[in-house]
Amino acid sequence: MAVFDTPEEAFGVLRPVCVQLTKAQTVENVERLQAQLQAVSDSALQELQQYILFPLRFTLKTPGPKRERLIQSVVECLTFVLSSTCVKEQELLQELFSELSACLYSPTSQKPAAVSEEMKLAVIRGLSTLMHSAYGDIVLAFYEPSILPRLGFAVSLLLGLAEQEKSKQIKTAALKCLQVLLFQCDCQDHPRSLDELEQKQLGDLFASFLPGISTALTRVITGDFKQGHSIVVTSLKIFYETASFVMADEQLRRVSEVQAKPAVEHRVAELMVHREANWVKNTSDKVTVLIKKIIECVSVHPHWKVRLELIELVKALLLKCSQSLVGSAGPLLKALVSLVNDESPEVQAQCNEVLRHFADEKVVVGSRAIADVLSENLHSLTTSLPRLMNSQDDQGRFSTLSLLLGYLKLLGPKVNFVLNSVAHLQRLSKALTQVLELDVADIKIVEERRWNSDHLSASAETLASQPWSRIQRRYFRFFTDERIFLLLRQVCQLLGFYGNLYLLVDHFMELYRESVAYRKQAAMILNELIVGAAGLEVENLHERHIKTSLEDLREIVTSILEEYISQENWYLVTCIEAEEVGEELTVRQSGLQALTSGAHTRQLLSSPAFSQPSPTICSMNSNIWQICIQLEGVGHFARALGTDFRLLLMSALYPVLEKAGDQTLLISQAATGAMMDICHACGYESLQHLINQNSDYLVNGISLNLRHLSLHPHTPKVLEVMLQNSDASLLPLVADVVQDVLATLDQFYDKRATSFVSVLHALLVALAQWFPDADNLGQLQEQSVGEKESHLSRRPAALEKGLENTTTAEDIEQFVLNYLKEKDVADGNVSDFDSEEEEQSDPPRVNEDDTGPDVEPPLPVQIQIAVDVMERCIHLMSDKNLKIRLKELLPQKSPPKSWYGIDPSLEFLCIFPFAFLPSTCHSW
């Protein structure tokens, strides 16, 4: 097809067609014109614009009934022309605008004329194209007050179409056209940004439309979800762009009190709006109502793009209209905040982005008003939180807590405004503690036992192999969803991160002490507060926020830890131990009143668990959970402090290790978990390493607790574990503590010998491992093996004897006589060794140095220990009660435990014949 580049050529071609159209206005003629136009170049068309438009406009203006089809084709042709040309005259623009909008005008009703959908679409496109084709200057001139009635007509027309049409295409087109009319088009044709004066002019003009636009769009937005997300998205966009343009703080600030006299006729002037304070207030109230409606509907919209647009709405309105729309700030922030944990990652990301942006721009922090609104929201939320948690389902709880989390994120350091008010803090803490209430009715908690006394490392490995099971599953009274617990933890962490840690910890410690009912929850919250304060797992939105200093943190952790591991909070009744109930409870009841150190002088209250004569399953469950939570807390503290926690090991390691050996499965798991945390935090390679490196702290605890054995019945267990995990380098320490053990054993032969025997067994096994056979003793080895065998062969006989003597008194007598006789023999035969032994059994061996070189060197320490142990075992052998009890405890193990203790000691001692002889003689 030929292209007519010059206007002359084009004119030649187009003239007949135009003439014909003027004469006979038919669809065919219009179509012919359009066909010809295809062949004309844009520049030529521009020259001939007026000429071509004339017949088309003429057709539209001709009075009388018109066929719809004709008008549609005319509009389409017009649109084509306009799309290729520019409108350079304002008059033309105005006229075309009126003519096009009139096409859909129906004189009878307020609604758009009842015409075909194609027609409507054509007109909408025509209007849109017209506005695009207008020159920039002309467009601005177009928006003068006098155009108000016509523009208003078009706007309401388009709104009506968008709202009432069925066709999605029309709706979309109408909304697009509206965007163009309202200077919101996002296409590339309008690059120029408006200056302040122009903005004000437009703002004044559009202010007239705001009520209409906002209400109509609200209806669209809150309409059926099925109408398609793109319509809602566009409507939201128009809504917030218009609102934020008209209500922009920046514009309103410059609006003078007195309305300038408009240079327009009276009828138009009535339509004009002056945006003074009163108007702003009224409008803002109305818009707030609409915004609430929109948020209510859109925040649960199934399509994520709609929710994403909601975030944009919040962002635009809060950034531009934070003063004018202050009443909406609450709902807007709430909407934003509730989307923080949206299921769509895009929405989440954008939400976080906006929150961060707000934080950076100090929208919240910088503006007192919004911070107030936010704290008010937070307050009302915390007030209703317990009720909501009770009444809502898990989904509802989830969104409520998300909201709480969002508020905290948004308020950042300003959260202290809320916390500093006693009422606020109390409500918040009440809500948290109520929600976190554990369900302690489950009988399994007490039931589950750790029967097999696994080696510590083995249980640690099983834990490490499944890191996700590290956090023990808890059952809460008010919710079952794990995500809710996660949210609650995040809430506490954020509180710890932003809040005044001293204040919070103080408050929750108070709660912790106050009553058993809140103790577990308070401990959980404290644990998470510390994690949060250390900045672990917290995403900081407020860059200039200063974290709690490590110094303060350490101080706080120390005090919490002290509370946790204090007598009345750490040693709770968790099971009815057959061996240990009895007089001990009464002893415990009296409470520990240590005199000396400041840590101990606080008046102890006797724990409620003790005051009950027989603990119920529930109270024991509760105690178990409390210990688990506290253990978890110790792990958290270690993570929070890192290697600084090493200093706290001296007080924390012993109690944790003690719990690791607890019979209740949950407690021992929690304790092992805490040990792992400590290991990682303090930079130890393994649990063995941790124990080995800190044995001195453990020994300190062990030795002090041995002094109060009735209060600390598990102390021997700790020593056992320590011995299993240490090496020969600790011999001096071990020697030291063994003296304590033996001294204590001497006091408690009757009651606690069993636990001591197992310790002594562990000790001798350990000694045998640490000192296998030194090189210089190699030659003694062979000799000793023979000796050992001879003793082994003798053992069954003696064993029998030992067993027998438990049955009849005669046998016992016989045995004792034998024993004494043998002892005499031993004394007589090897008197020199015996004297040496006696000398060594004096605790202070001060004269060691003074002995001359000709005196036999003293026994190595390890041998001395073994000999001492042997001496004790001998006494145990003759203890009737002990054996009977041992048999009850270990029915399947035939050798009594004291033999069990002596066995390795024999193996060990046999490599030192000179010490071995007297001791074994004693034993036989």
Add this chain to the structure above:
Amino acid sequence: MPLAPGTSHTSDFAGRSWSEAWTEGRDTPGDCIPPSMVAPPSPPPPPPDPQFVLRGARSAVHALHFCGGAQGQGHPLLLSGSLHGLVHIWSLQTRRVLATLDGHAGKCVTWLQTLPPGPQLLSQGRDLRVHVWDLAEGRNAIVDSVCLESVGFCRGSVLACGPQRWMLAMPGKGGDEVQILEMPSKTSVCSLKPEAEARPGMPMCLQLWQLVTVAIRIPVLIPVPVLIPVPNPVLIPNPTPEPVLADSSPLPLLLAGYEDGSVALWDVSARKVCSRVACHEEPVMGLDFDSQKARGVSGSAEKALAVWSLDEQRALQVHGTHQLTNPGVADVRIRPDHRLLATAGWDHRIRVFHWRTMKPLAVLAFHSAAVHCLAFATDGLLAAGSGDQRISVWSLYPRM
């Protein structure tokens, strides 16, 4: 800080419950607690525990000394001297040995003392040497040493005379002399030899201090509230104790306990005994003096403590004796705030008394061998070293 443990207690310190609270400290029956003070009929509370125990000295501990925050760490240190000649430096923060000094040829270290200017340490051993150690910046070197002329058990004493000058008293030759040296020049100032007819035997313990001139004990215009604790190191009487009148010159005095059980006050500059009083039947094993109250206490091998005072004519007077259950006091120490007195017993126990009233407050039973030495830190912590190779550290009524 609201969380600090023990804060509830501090308010009680000066008030009523401070003596009541002590009644919880109990001892074996028949010990020094009067019947009226024995705890109520409810089951006996467990005996008090040390705050912590330091292990690893590897032999009996014979000397202890607290050193506040030297070596630029800010954390207090505890120095201990052992029977085998080693000096251990313990960090009270980690409760572990920071360093070990070996300079006494395996012979018992009997006395340890840091010097006020800079982190310098004096250690006296039974190898007849007093070493001066430089501990600054982690150095552990002997910079100087002085030879002793007597193998007794007597510990030395120092007194700061100026910024870089100090006076050292130590047992001298001839069995009964006390030698005074000026350090660091090591020049002998004098030798204090008792008069021939006195025959007090060997000096057993020494304490140098500076006299606060008698006249200033009655200043009307300068209020010296007795209750304000003067920061007074344990062994060295404060070089500038109490506000003094401008013209009163410092006057070094020496308190010496002798083998015959007497305590003598020497005027070092005049080289003569001011006063002498027989306190004990047995040799004096340890003494401590409270220059604020002009009162001192001494312990001996017998089962009594003697409290004596110094009147305005510089005359010693025995105030009274205090009977103990078991004989043998190895060391006595008054806490720097002049409130508590602690004694180290051969019966393995540490006894604590109210210093002003001499009321027995507690018997601390932990050690399994004789307690050889005691030391108070400026913050009130008490350390005790014993023959069982352990050092127990006690926090007795922590002060603020």
